[in-house]
Amino acid sequence: MKKVVFFTDLAKLHEALGNFDIQSFKDKRVPVKLHMGEPKNKYFPKPDFVKHVIDELKKIKAKPFLFDTTVAYPGLRGRKSGYEKVAKLHGFTLDNVGCNVVIGNKGIPTKIEKREYQVAKQLAESTHIFAISHVKGHIAAGMGGAIKNFGMGGVTKKTKSMMHKGSRSIHKKELCTYCGVCSEVCPFDAITVSKNKWKQNIRACFGCGVCVDACEQKALWYKDADLQFVLACSAKACVKDKNVIYVNELKRIADSCDCDPSAASIICPDIGYLISDDPVAIDKASLDLINDVKKDIFIKTTTVNPMKQIKYGEEIGLGSTSYKLIKL
Numbered sequence: 117m118k119k120v121v122f123f124t125d126l127a128k129l130h131e132a133l134g135n136f137d138i139q140s141f142k143d144k145r146v147p148v149k150l151h152m153g154e155p156k157n158k159y160f161p162k163p164d165f166v167k168h169v170i171d172e173l174k175k176i177k178a179k180p181f182l183f184d185t186t187v188a189y190p191g192l193r194g195r196k197s198g199y200e201k202v203a204k205l206h207g208f209t210l211d212n213v214g215c216n217v218v219i220g221n222k223g224i225p226t227k228i229e230k231r232e233y234q235v236a237k238q239l240a241e242s243t244h245i246f247a248i249s250h251v252k253g254h255i256a257a258g259m260g261g262a263i264k265n266f267g268m269g270g271v272t273k274k275t276k277s278m279m280h281k282g283s284r285s286i287h288k289k290e291l292c293t294y295c296g297v298c299s300e301v302c303p304f305d306a307i308t309v310s311k312n313k314w315k316q317n318i319r320a321c322f323g324c325g326v327c328v329d330a331c332e333q334k335a336l337w338y339k340d341a342d343l344q345f346v347l348a349c350s351a352k353a354c355v356k357d358k359n360v361i362y363v364n365e366l367k368r369i370a371d372s373c374d375c376d377p378s379a380a381s382i383i384c385p386d387i388g389y390l391i392s393d394d395p396v397a398i399d400k401a402s403l404d405l406i407n408d409v410k411k412d413i414f415i416k417t418t419t420v421n422p423m424k425q426i427k428y429g430e431e432i433g434l435g436s437t438s439y440k441l442i443k444l
C-alpha cells in the first residue's frame with residue numbers, strides 16, 4: 117500500500133496533520149526532534165517555523181519539548197551545556213518557540229540487524245515523537261532528511277562514532293590499480309596514492325565511505341558497514357514501535373549539512389513542506405521533488421547517492437519508498 121505524503125505550505129499544516137493520528141499525541145510528553153544548527157551555519161530550521169509546529173501540538177494539548185543530542189566532534193555542541201548555549205543563540209528559547217529545549221547525552225541500547233544502537237533516552241522513553249527535518253546536502257550521506265535526523269541525530273556520541281568508524285575504508289592491495297580516484301573524491305584528503313603506493317591517514321578519515329563507492333575495482337570496502345546502511349538501522353532503532361509524525365522542510369536547500377559552519381550555497385530553490393508518518397516515504401518524496409527541480413543535485417554536489425539510505429530503509433522495514441503525494 118502506498119504511504120501518503122502531504123505537500124503543502126505552513127498555512128495548511130493543521131489540515132495536513134489532521135490526516136494522521138495527531139489526536140493520540142494529546143497529554144503526551146512529545147520530543148520534537150530537530151537539529152538546532154552548528155554555530156555559523158545559516159540554514160538550520162528557524163524558530164518561527166518551529167513555533168508553528170509547537171503551536172499545533174499545544175492545540176491538541178500535547179506537551180512538546182525541542183530535542184537533540186550532543187555531537188561526537190569537537191565544538192560547543194559536543195556538551196549539553198554548550199548545545200544549550202547554541203540553541204539559545206539561534207533563537208530556540210521558551211519565549212520564541214513556546215516550549216523548553218532538552219539536549220540528550222544518555223542512551224538506551226536497541227538492537228537492529230545485529231548491531232546495537234544507543235538511542236537517546238528521551239526518544240526511547242517516549243511513545244509519541246514529532247520530527248522536524250531540514251532537507252539539504254550531506255557530505256557523507258548525500259542528503260540529510262528524516263532518516264539522517266534520527267539515524268545520526270537520535271543516538272549517543274558513542275553510537276555516532278561507532279557508525280563513522282565502521283564505515284572507514286579497508287584497502288585490498290591485490291585489487292588496486294593505483295588509479296587515484298579514491299584520493300580525488302575523499303572530502304577529507306585522507307588518502308594519498310602514488311605509483312604502487314596507497315596510504316590512508318586514519319586520523320583524517322571521517323568514515324564517510326565516499327572512497328568505497330568511488331572505487332570501481334572494488335579494492336576498498338567498509339571496515340564494518342556502509343554508513344548509509346547503519347544510518348537507516350539507527351533511525352529504525354529510534355522510531356520502532358513509536359507513533360511518529362515527520363515534517364520535512366524543503367527550504368534553504370544548501371550544499372551541506374546544518375552541522376557544517378561553512379555550508380555556503382543554496383543548490384535548489386525553496387519547494388515547501390512535506391508531512392507523513394513514514395520516514396522512508398517522506399525522504400523519497402523529498403528527493404523526487406528536489407530532483408524534479410534540479411536533477412541529481414545532491415549526487416553532483418556531494419558525489420554520494422542519497423537513494424542508498426532510502427533503499428536500505430525500505431529493506432530493513434523502516435518504511436516504504438512507495439508513496440502517494442497529495443498537494444494541499
Ligand code: SF4
Pocket residue numbers: 291292293294295296297298299309314330331332333334335336
Ligand atoms: S580508487 Fe580503488 S583502484 Fe583506484 S587507487 Fe583507490 S583503491 Fe586503488
Ligand code: SF4
Pocket residue numbers: 283284285301302303304305306307316320321322323324325326327328
Ligand atoms: S571513508 Fe571518507 S574520509 Fe575516509 S578515506 Fe574514505 S573518503 Fe576519505
